[in-house]
Amino acid sequence: MMTTKCTEDMNSKGEQTSPATEKVGEKKRVVVKVGSNVLTRDDGKLDVTRMSAIVDQVVWLKQHGYEVILVSSGAMACGRDELKVTRKLDSVAQRQLYSALGQVKLIGLYYDLFREYDLHVGQVLTMKESFSTRGEYLNQRACMSVMLENGVIPIVNENDTVSVTELMFTDNDELSGLIASMMDADTLIILSNVDGIFNGDPKDSQTRVIPMVNYDRDLGEYIQDTKSGFGRGGMLTKANIARKVAEEGIKVIIANGKTTNILVELATKPMETMHTEFRPNPTPTSTLKKWIAHSESFAKGRVVINDKAAEALKGHKAVSLLPVGVTAVEGDFEEGDIINVIDQQGNNIGVGRSGYSAEEARRRMGVHDVKPVIHYDYLYME
Ligand SMILES: Nc1ncnc2c1ncn2[C@@H]1O[C@H](COP(=O)(O)OP(=O)(O)O)[C@@H](O)[C@H]1O
Ligand SMILES: N[C@@H](CCC(=O)OP(=O)(O)O)C(=O)O
Numbered sequence: 001m002m003t004t005k006c007t008e009d010m011n012s013k014g015e016q017t018s019p020a021t022e023k024v025g026e027k028k029r030v031v032v033k034v035g036s037n038v039l040t041r042d043d044g045k046l047d048v049t050r051m052s053a054i055v056d057q058v059v060w061l062k063q064h065g066y067e068v069i070l071v072s073s074g075a076m077a078c079g080r081d082e083l084k085v086t087r088k089l090d091s092v093a094q095r096q097l098y099s100a101l102g103q104v105k106l107i108g109l110y111y112d113l114f115r116e117y118d119l120h121v122g123q124v125l126t127m128k129e130s131f132s133t134r135g136e137y138l139n140q141r142a143c144m145s146v147m148l149e150n151g152v153i154p155i156v157n158e159n160d161t162v163s164v165t166e167l168m169f170t171d172n173d174e175l176s177g178l179i180a181s182m183m184d185a186d187t188l189i190i191l192s193n194v195d196g197i198f199n200g201d202p203k204d205s206q207t208r209v210i211p212m213v214n215y216d217r218d219l220g221e222y223i224q225d226t227k228s229g230f231g232r233g234g235m236l237t238k239a240n241i242a243r244k245v246a247e248e249g250i251k252v253i254i255a256n257g258k259t260t261n262i263l264v265e266l267a268t269k270p271m272e273t274m275h276t277e278f279r280p281n282p283t284p285t286s287t288l289k290k291w292i293a294h295s296e297s298f299a300k301g302r303v304v305i306n307d308k309a310a311e312a313l314k315g316h317k318a319v320s321l322l323p324v325g326v327t328a329v330e331g332d333f334e335e336g337d338i339i340n341v342i343d344q345q346g347n348n349i350g351v352g353r354s355g356y357s358a359e360e361a362r363r364r365m366g367v368h369d370v371k372p373v374i375h376y377d378y379l380y381m382e
Contacts, residue, residue: 029067029148029185032058033176037193038257039074046078048109050258054191055113057263058153062119064267067148069183070121071156071176072110078102092164099160110155122147124156127163131178132298137291141182148183170237177241180250181290188245189266190238191257196276197222197239212277215246242278244293249284253277285380293380295338296351301331301358302340303373310343313350313381320372321352321379323364333358341374341381353378 034054041047051074058068076095079102089097107123114121124144130136147154156179158169169175173190180188199222200207213219219239242252255262255275265273285293305313309325321341333339334357341350352374356364364370 027065027067028187029069029183030061031069031071031176031180031183031185031188032061032263033071033172033188033190034073034257035172035190035192036073036077038191039072040077044077045081046074046105046109051109052113053260054257054263055110055117057261059114059117059119060264061267062153066267069144069148069154069156069179069185070110071172071179072106073157073172074106075099075102075157075160078105095164096161103157103160106157107155114153120150120152121155122152124154125159126156126175127159128169128297129163131182131291131294134291137182144179144183171234173237173241177245178294180245180252181248181294184287185250187251187253188242189253189255189263190242191255191262192235192238193256193258194235195256195259195274196254197235209274210276212279214279215243215281217278218243242276246278246280247285248290248293249280249282251277251280286377288377289380292338292351292353292378296340296348298338299331299340299351300333300337301329301354302342303354303361304328304330304342304344307344310349313341313379318376320376321350321374322372323356323361323367323370326361326365326373329358329362329365331358335360339374341379348382350374350379350381352380 032054038054039047039051058070061068076098079098079100082101082105083097085097103125107121110121124140124147126140130140144154156175158172158175163169169178176188176190179185194202196209196211197219198204198207199210201224210219210222220236223235223239225234225236238254242254246252253266253275255266255273259265259274262273266275270277303321304327305321305325306327309321312319312325313321327344331339333354335354337354338351339354340348341352343349354361355372355375355378361373364373
């Protein structure tokens, strides 16, 4: 990941004090995620024709007033084809070797294709850890903002060579959701090898694409536990990410990257173009809450709360979590760390930034009239 220093837009805690993601003029900001299967042919080789078609469409979007961030998979698929290994490699070594080889080829091709249009691209390789503290998160945002301000198209991928096992994103769908949220995008378009989310098995002739759902609609019941040949997460991750991102006020579209001119069709004839849209929440959360919403996996501890507190937090009013509602404090965390909120049934119902260290929180458990364990501004309810 390219890094830039925290700017004066941040206060001493590394929190944003003025908008750092300002869009140029009235431009709409779009994050386009291209899955491995869009970029590979059936034999697993890179589909350069398709890549070129995607580039043409991104250029069209740029020429029609959109700012585009490309989240592109395909490094592994590219690398696999490059080298025949002599000894058997385990899955981590394969991933490291092939992604290292493949990313060079992938970005090189993008460079050449965009160069035809005199457009600049910049490579952003990142990893889950780079989103774990607010300071690093803001650094990444500053980096991509300066690229956009200067007309450079960021091409983002996970840094597969160093992020292994538990430090990995579920897949690039998760990464694209984080990027869309971090960069305050208007729309996230996830391109896969299917026309959208079907109301059953996509291979079954009786099933249909679900055209539009509200941001809070869980489509899990329709999704099969299958993945396309070279992908990692599957449709369930896409649907879950889509819901979360749409809840944050960003429109999410899942469409087929193999359909001719899909990005242009979505922009010009959305009603006639097959896709699933997650309608965005009309009252989105703050940018700080957006970060918190995606930080659950970095939680350093948990607080268990009583039923009354859970009811209050789930209601429509802006309510902070007070020590009086806490029945247990688990883990070893510092003030400012991300912690999960657990109800009496053991469900994870929220995530937020702790106002206390674990030790202090334990001491204040059940106490009235002291500062919140998690202030409303730093609390995201699932
Ligand atoms: N209800 C569903 N609607 C659409 N696709 C589904 C559904 N259930 C499972 N899938 C599978 O999800 C796959 C797409 O996810 P994934 O393999 O992660 O692709 P990508 O490489 O594009 O990220 C489809 O090829 C399809 O087989
Ligand atoms: N970083 C990996 C992407 C893996 C991945 O998430 O793929 P996909 O499910 O197709 O988006 C690569 O470039 O090969």
